[in-house]
Amino acid sequence: MALAPFQQLLDEHGRDVHRFLRGLVGTDHAEDCLHEALMSALIAYPGLRHHDNLRSWLFTIAHRKGIDHLRKRNREIPLEVVPETPHVGELTIDHELWSQVGELPDKQRAAVTLRFLGDLAYSDIAGIVECSEEAARQNVRAGLANLRKEYR
Amino acid sequence: MKLGADDIQALEVTGFDAAMRRFADVAFATGNAEVAYGPIPSPIGTLLAAVTHRGLLALAFETEDQDDVLSMIAGKVSPAIIDLPSATQAVRVQLDAYFGARLSVFDLDVDRSLLSPFQRAVLQATSEIPHGEVRTYGEMAAAAGKPKGAQAAGQALGANPIPIVIPCHRVVAANGDLTGYAGGLDRKRFLLDLEQGEQTLF
Incomplete structure (x- = not known):
């Protein structure tokens, strides 16, 4: 089967990838990460041999870009001001739950955003963050437990 | 806020x-x-x-x-x-x-990637039919080096991926009938009338 026009992927999954990145890196940086992720995807797309789960493939690239961004940003914060609690991208939209998602540890945040903003199955999440399906479930469970604790 | x-x-x-x-x-x-x-x-x-x-x-x-x-x-x-x-x-x-009847010759670069070699030859000849004139399928076949290939020329024209700009609507049957057009005969008629300076409603 031939590959569909790339635009079709953008139409079907673009919004969800954007929403996922807003959850992962915050509103201010989501657009840049989205741009980079989609450009990487577009460049790789014509040479793609397996294309049975393009949604998961797009989220894998977006997740990688998001994590790269967070690592780069963390390196830019001088050591003495690194906060005790895991600090993530600022969420400028004043939405309490969302900002609490931003306070979750990296793995939990990635798992929760993939599950609820990306609407992905645990098997897909496992493939994207490179862990077992059980670990993906556990990260979502732990993330939700933390949110319930914080968001009251 | x-x-x-x-x-x-x-x-x-x-x-x-x-x-x-x-x-x-x-x-x-x-x-x-x-x-x-x-x-x-x-x-x-x-x-x-x-x-x-x-x-x-x-x-x-x-x-x-x-x-x-x-x-x-x-x-x-x-x-x-x-x-x-x-x-x-x-x-x-x-x-x-x-x-708007303000342009009779398109000046556009054309990407011929979708054309077969025979199609290129036929559509090249078609591109040279002046605005407002018509030719027959047989003439296009001959111009493409296949004097007996009127039917093949018809197929090549029918599969023209760039209609209007490559004016396949200017090719008609030997008896003058409009015959086929990918966009339908109404559109073919409209384009030919437009080039004759006749206002028609589509």
């Missing part, structure tokens, strides 16, 4: 569409996207124009399914296709002038 769920959704939509436009722009400018497309309004219905950096690749009537046209391009040229109407601006300007 607190934002409600509706505000958040609105923000998200605005941000996304702007981000997509910026992405499409950069993607095509860098050549990472090989094909860009957009709609072009015309008196005979909205046309779908697809362009590459080499030029106009395809022009489709609204009777054709847009997804089918783009899938065909994805298979034959490249799947790196994006929605970017601004890339089709030059085509739009000349088509506007053509339909």
Whole structure:
């Protein structure tokens, strides 16, 4: 089967990838990460041999870009001001739950955003963050437990 | 200030569409996207124009399914296709002038990737038919080096991916009948009348 026009992927999954990145890196940086992720995807797309789960493939690239961004940003914060609690991208939209998602540890945040903003199955999440399906479930469970604790 | 769920959704939509436009722009400018497309309004219905950096690749009537046209391009040229109407601006300007009877010769680069060698020969000859004139299928076949290939020429013309700009509507049967046209005979008649300076309603 031939590959569909790339635009079709953008139409079907673009919004969800954007929403996922807003959850992962915050509103201010989501657009840049989205741009980079989609450009990487577009460049790789014509040479793609397996294309049975393009949604998961797009989220894998977006997740990688998001994590790269967070690592780069963390390196830019001088050591003495690194906060005790895991600090993530600022969420400028004043939405309490969302900002609490931003306070979750990296793995939990990635798992929760993939599950609820990306609407992905645990098997897909496992493939994207490179862990077992059980670990993906556990990260979502732990993330939700933390949110319930914080968001009251 | 607190934002409600509706505000958040609105923000998200605005941000996304702007981000997509910026992405499409950069993607095509860098050549990472090989094909860009957009709609072009015309008196005979909205046309779908697809362009590459080499030029106009395809022009489709609204009777054709847009997804089918783009899938065909994805298979034959490249799947790196994006929605970017601004890339089709030059085509739009000349088509506007053509339909306004202000332009009789298109000056557009054409990407011949979708054409077979025989089709190239037939459509090259077709491109040379002057505005306002007609030729027969037999004449086009002869010009393409196949004097007995009127039927093959008809097929090559019927599969013309760039109608109007490559004026396959100027080719008619030996007895003068309009015969076939991908966009339907009404459109063929409209284009020929337009070139005769006759105002007709489509």
